[in-house]
Amino acid sequence: MESVKRLEIVIESVYLRTIVAAMKDAGATGYTVMHDITGTGDRGERRGDGLTDLSRNVIIIAAVPHETADAVLDAVQTVMKDTGGICLVSDAQWLRH
Amino acid sequence: MESVKRLEIVIESVYLRTIVAAMKDAGATGYTVMHDITGTGDRGERRGDGLTDLSRNVIIIAAVPHETADAVLDAVQTVMKDTGGICLVSDAQWLRH
Amino acid sequence: MESVKRLEIVIESVYLRTIVAAMKDAGATGYTVMHDITGTGDRGERRGDGLTDLSRNVIIIAAVPHETADAVLDAVQTVMKDTGGICLVSDAQWLRH
Amino acid sequence: MDPSLILSNLLNAPVLFFALGAVAVWVRSDLDIPGPISKFLSLYLLFSIGYKGGVELGEGGITIAILTALSACVLMASLTPIWSFAIVRRWVSVPDAAAIAATYGSISAVTFITAVSFLTQRDLEYGGYMVAAMAIMESPAIVVGIILARIASRDAATGKKASIDWSKLLHEAFLNGAVLLLLGSLIIGSLTHEDAESLAPFVKQPFNGVLCLFLLDMGLIAARRLGDLRSAGWRLVIFAMLAAVAHAVIGIALARLIGLGRGDALLMAVLCGSASYIAVPAAMRLSLPKANPGLFVPMSLGITFPFNVIIGIPVYMMIIDAWWT
Amino acid sequence: MDPSLILSNLLNAPVLFFALGAVAVWVRSDLDIPGPISKFLSLYLLFSIGYKGGVELGEGGITIAILTALSACVLMASLTPIWSFAIVRRWVSVPDAAAIAATYGSISAVTFITAVSFLTQRDLEYGGYMVAAMAIMESPAIVVGIILARIASRDAATGKKASIDWSKLLHEAFLNGAVLLLLGSLIIGSLTHEDAESLAPFVKQPFNGVLCLFLLDMGLIAARRLGDLRSAGWRLVIFAMLAAVAHAVIGIALARLIGLGRGDALLMAVLCGSASYIAVPAAMRLSLPKANPGLFVPMSLGITFPFNVIIGIPVYMMIIDAWWT
Amino acid sequence: MDPSLILSNLLNAPVLFFALGAVAVWVRSDLDIPGPISKFLSLYLLFSIGYKGGVELGEGGITIAILTALSACVLMASLTPIWSFAIVRRWVSVPDAAAIAATYGSISAVTFITAVSFLTQRDLEYGGYMVAAMAIMESPAIVVGIILARIASRDAATGKKASIDWSKLLHEAFLNGAVLLLLGSLIIGSLTHEDAESLAPFVKQPFNGVLCLFLLDMGLIAARRLGDLRSAGWRLVIFAMLAAVAHAVIGIALARLIGLGRGDALLMAVLCGSASYIAVPAAMRLSLPKANPGLFVPMSLGITFPFNVIIGIPVYMMIIDAWWT
């Protein structure tokens, strides 16, 4: 098992492509996305409405090796400055297939 | 980055409003919800059926500062005594936008 | 609260039954499943298509006591050798209801 | 009585699709109807039955006879939980008994709709107000069930009263989505009955087909729930069938008493004889979390529902045919 | 003018279902239409209106009169954002003003479809090319809105130009799913108009019923968004209504000028008077992330949309009736 | 032969909607049909084609001619994988070859349904039993494909036998949801054919429209998969087209041999010439996880399917027309 940083990002779904592109540029090679996520934060409730994709969140999970973690986190923070959202970082062990 | 407790709660979806209200009362300011979750635990399989919302889980994720963590955990435990469900707690760093 | 290992597995949805069966055999007593997960990894993008369930991921979360953790991880790795996917392992506290 | 009516009901497309769903579960096929589609089919059926009933109500107006029928229905919905509670309380805990009582006092919209399709096939008429009856029978049993739970737990030695959040409960009982859509469509139908043609192809033509797909889904759901019955015990299984018949027969007697026609009598029978599996279980989970959903849900969904759809409806019809002539 | 037209519009099934949705939110019912079903209903409506319009276009062919009408529509869609920006800029920031401007320059497909259903009920004809007009009016306002934001922020003292990703923006504006499906169905309808019968039952019969269900959903969505209006302030709320009327009246005048019939004039009125809540907000979130969606979305969805559907359509019709005779 | 048939097929609404879906992907539009809606449309098509076929079977009864045709179909479904395996084995690994073999032995329900719509438009009749043929052709190829994989890997030097979970495999092959729904609807249709009218508006009227929406979705899916073809190489791309034509022509010859009519011959051609992209890929993922889904899925979905729908169907029809006269 390899020690990695686990990033968990909650962001409005319209920005999914933007943030994923930024993370890839910064060196992230893989990520997993959960859709149709609702939530409440500083800027009120986000429950979406099925019609527009506005105001609906996604969660992105990325396991990043320690050496690229800082670059990826910087990229995430730059995007989130414009778009809002949260990013939780924790330590994990990656069991490779 | 700020050090926080990451709570991850799996509970039957009918109780979503109840537990979120209790967590807010105890000082949680934000949370994220994943819907249409299935699972198996002490009380058998829960796969829901699309028709009723019965027997379908949600996952609630909340990043809570250390000072309010205990109060929120107490609130969660009180609700879960009636409703069942699980709560996993871990340490995380919160990257603010 | 009890200290446990938190396993987070991303795998193609057709293998859900297979891996859950293997984990149960190895001693896991509970798990939670998120559906309709997309992602990108070594083997390209997986976004599914709604028609076939092919090429769509699930996430499985399992809290496992330390004593059974190794057996469960072995089982997961054995399945993933054939099927691909990732497994992140971290420490967590389990708040029982 | 003519047993061929049961046989011919068995060879009815909706009933056969219900059976197909059950078979799919038994052979462990992966046949599945996505959750949002289940909800859509049920929204359509409620919309459609509500609108059609409303148009008819709007054309005929509200009469004393209709008010009598509606009152009889509310009465049944309020009394049924009381005796049901008294019976099942012998075998299960207070919250379980209260939840079962509420379940059997309330109604199953799909059973009603299947009966409507049964009547249509036989060219028997029914009044649009029976749809109103269905709408107002959903909720009272919830309230009665909770009151029963409260009284019974007050009787207990501890003296601790179970506290009830009444506003939440009444809200859940009277404003749940299904009831609101049904009542709303009914009212809209009665207000716009003059140009009902523009909606007619939508509410009428696909009705039977959607019912078949929906019953396929119900077959899948009911068969999956059946497994939970192991924990229920044979007494509750028998209750689930006898209650259907007993309540339906009381409903038929009442219908005869107040002079309803044969079609309306059948609908009254299935309203009384059916049990809820949407509104009531959701309300019970919230108000009586100690009540085990592994009992009242499979009883209603796994036993009473199929019983009524497959055997009940034709049998009730035979009873009515015998009585009314 | 005949006020009974407003009243009779209020007693219209689609409008009443919209109201039912709003009521469901106000009484905090759990009535809900699953997201995939919302999308399906809207796909159906776009498919159906596009195909029907295309068949008609295919039969009639493209004439100078049609090209004139289309040009007038594009002109309106490009100019409306400019004055809208100038007005709301007094009260809100540059990005907010630009987003509102784009919103009001674009159109609402459901308002258009409700107007079509209103015309059909009154046996008034309209040209299939008005569907084409709708399709080409969705996008220009997005581009104009972004240009306005850019010019205005260039004026500011800092001198820093806001950089715009034009290819992304034009892509978002002209190739979003709704526009593509509408245009695609239109073209396919005009190419296959000779055997349009095989699709006729699908595109025509359920149309009104689907519209009712969809408006029920819109009622739920609009009422939920209404709460966000607190942050908007009364000036924007009034703008949201006056803009609808003013733009619709300009649209009617233009229709008169270029000699359209009454049906087409009504559609022109609702195209000019309606505001976008799908294509534009999505494009604005991407191109102007600083624009607050708590302003332009509830203005469009919570005020302008219900205003047009409930009051606007019959009032515009009355104006047209008075003017055209 | 009349090339205008190909052109006129290109100007067919279902084919054009398929093209629209592909275009949407190529211009990177966000047009999308939600997953549950895809499943619903396909459930509807299977339900509808199954029920209609069943009603016809019920009316006509089962004859020797029908049994002959069904046997011919099963034979083809079992033999096709064998030669397909022998051919593609030269270029790809054993599991990949076996998966491709199974894919081409099985059938594509949407191709069949598109052919049915093609026949209906030309007022050509077909037998309800061809739906039964489709249902029983889905599964045999899966079993044959797995056996081929087993034999071939046993031949290899290592001597290690690949172990197969037969019960799981047969289950997957014969009881997958699509096969079950199709067979179930077929049986129910034949049992209830006497009052088939009550379902007629549901199974018939929206059929073509739903097919258009579904093909729009297939266009989106197929075009997305096309990108995966880079890994397949030109040999497999050519195989995907030649196999369609070759198998279809064999099917036509067989149809001629056993004396089928022109409509049935076309359906036989598309059953033989089409390849699976639902049942087989799912079974292969489970039973042959080493087979690369980046090969057999895009071959079937990205090449063979569009080829048949756009060019194949009219070409096969021309061949049949030439041969049968």
Ligand SMILES: Nc1ncnc2c1ncn2[C@@H]1O[C@H](COP(=O)(O)O)[C@@H](O)[C@H]1O
């Ligand atoms: N403390 C928190 N814990 C978990 N999720 C949060 C928290 N705060 C915000 N979120 C999520 O992040 C989204 C954006 O947050 P915000 O930008 O603060 O409104 C919210 O809609 C929530 O889904």
Ligand SMILES: Nc1ncnc2c1ncn2[C@@H]1O[C@H](COP(=O)(O)O)[C@@H](O)[C@H]1O
């Ligand atoms: N060990 C576990 N790991 C992950 N999820 C669990 C575990 N145990 C229970 N769960 C989840 O919690 C829900 C309720 O658990 P229970 O109340 O034990 O039936 C289950 O349906 C699962 O989704």
Ligand SMILES: Nc1ncnc2c1ncn2[C@@H]1O[C@H](COP(=O)(O)O)[C@@H](O)[C@H]1O
């Ligand atoms: N570094 C990563 N972080 C998060 N998820 C990943 C990562 N790598 C792969 N995945 C997920 O695991 C799935 C299978 O990965 P792979 O087998 O590498 O293609 C992908 O579709 C992603 O959902």
Ligand code: NA
């Ligand atoms: Na009852």
Ligand code: NA
């Ligand atoms: Na406008």
Ligand code: NA
């Ligand atoms: Na084939």
